[in-house]
Amino acid sequence: MTDRLVDARVPRDLSDFIAGLPKAELHVHHVGSASPRIVAELAARHRDSEVPADPEALAEYFTFTDFAHFIQVYLAVVDLIRTPEDVRLLTYEVARDMARQQIRYAELTVTPYSSVRRGIDERAFMDAIEDARKAAEADFGTVLRWCFDIPGEAGLESAEVTTRLATDDRVRPEGLVSFGLGGPEIGVPRPQFAPYFDRAIAAGLRSVPHAGETTGPQTVWDALTHLRAERIGHGTSSARDPELLAHLAEHRIPLEVCPTSNIATRAVRTLDEHPLGQFARAGVLVTINSDDPPMFGTDLNNEYAVAARLLDLDERGLAELAKNAVEASFLDPEGKARIRDEIDTYTAGRLAARAS
Ligand SMILES: [Zn+2]
Secondary structure, three states: OOOOOOOOOOOHHHHHHHHHOOEEEEEEEOHHHOOHHHHHHHHHHOOOOOOOOOHHHHHHHHOOOOHHHHHHHHHHHHHHOOOHHHHHHHHHHHHHHHHHOOEEEEEEEEOHHHHHHOOOOHHHHHHHHHHHHHHHHHHHOOEEEEEEEEEHHHHHHHHHHHHHHHHOOOOOOOOEEEEEEEOOOOOOOHHHHHHHHHHHHHOOOEEOOEEOOOOOHHHHHHHHHHOOOOOEEEOHHHHHOHHHHHHHHHOOOOEEEOHHHHHHOOOOOOHHHOOHHHHHHOOOOEEEOOEOHHHHOOOHHHHHHHHHHHHOOOHHHHHHHHHHHHHHOOOOHHHHHHHHHHHHHHHHHHHHHHHO
């Protein structure tokens, strides 16, 4: 991709290092990961859509202009996901794009409510994502796990449906590990979702709500207190509350930071004002993520480049950052150790090659 919304302009050897670095991603949305290539395939299946099927026209359609345009593109892509086969194609092809970036493991945020609401049979939906997950692992070596999130703007009915789909043994998919809450924060207070998170946690899921992206630190406190968050999606405004930063650091509650997304949505005005450095200095475990990458003109590799600039990282620092995401993931200990070893081997190899 050439049209970066945020171009970190890191030296070539560092961007090459990032491109080959084995990575894990913890905050990335299913529909929001549909690249122009994938959308072209979907648009070719559904000719009545307003979305162009021609790749060049699509690339232009995807060029980020402002947040309203992002919502328009997002909804147009949602409209293209009409059948279980569309769901399968999207999921499998997203994994292919991840594998190309050396993403070994991803917790993909899926909003089953939107698809079920649009008339896709819930079991067929689960079969489609599971089928894609298994095929992606076999074909690309990328391990996918699911986070089912409540679309906050759709209210408590969506919370009820999402919770049922996430906890009913007859429908919940094998790859489901966590439970989230997305959508707007303004006018959508977190505490009202407490009973749904209680049910999801009782069913063995981990709590990972978005909080503090577009509202203040109190929303993060609410997510911790009422939703028993184990990780925070974004958490950007935590920077305004030293006590909260200390709490996150002390309790090892990681933040899922998505720098370009924050600029795109204007949660942060300029890259120089981004609080990533402040989080790191406060001892908070930070992870780097891409959120809705093609729609924000980015990908995970670019987000690592942005982080390298914000935190002034060299290869070793970037390897540590990649390991943060492994540590903060819900992988089992063996899975974590495997990716950590891969990161170490890769980094040592690259540094040795440079020294010789
Ligand atoms: Zn998000």
